[in-house]
Amino acid sequence: MFCPKCGDEFVPRIRECPDCRVPLATEAPPKPKFEPEFVELVTVLVTRDTGELLIAKSLLEAEGIRYLAKGEGLQNLFGCGSLGAGYNLLVGPIQLQVAAKDADDAKALLCTNK
Ligand SMILES: [Zn+2]
CATH class of the missing domain: 3.30.70 (Alpha-Beta Plaits)
Structure with missing residues (x-):
């Protein structure tokens, strides 16, 4: 199972991403084209x-x-x-x-x- 928001992978019994609070998807989300750039x-x-x-x-x-x-x-x-x-x-x-x-x-x- 994958979180559609943050892309983390979870074991099948988990249904919701604990970080994003969204239901998990069976497919991995497509990788973002650009990594969000974190600049201080x-x-x-x-x-x-x-x-x-x-x-x-x-x-x-x-x-x-x-x-x-x-x-x-x-x-x-x-x-x-x-x-x-x-x-x-x-x-x-x-x-x-x-x-x-x-x-x-x-x-x-x-x-x-x-
Ligand atoms: Zn997540």
Whole structure:
């Protein structure tokens, strides 16, 4: 018996995956095409300044460091002007995050260029 969710194999008398709480299937589930990538993210920059953010992004891009900007969606949403400038005050700072393995490089990059 196989769990259709996590793919674990169980002895036939078990009917439900103890981890996923789903009924087991007799067939093994197809292997996912891509293993979900687990990346530990580290915040390297917190800013409300979109200019600073743009510079930081271009620096990271130039070095080929992948990043994630948390809170950027909100900023764009409220920054479009339709709600009025006052709403920008409600938007928190943007966090720029990179994978832990790139954190040192990213920090060095951002600090030397400040
Ligand atoms: Zn499972």
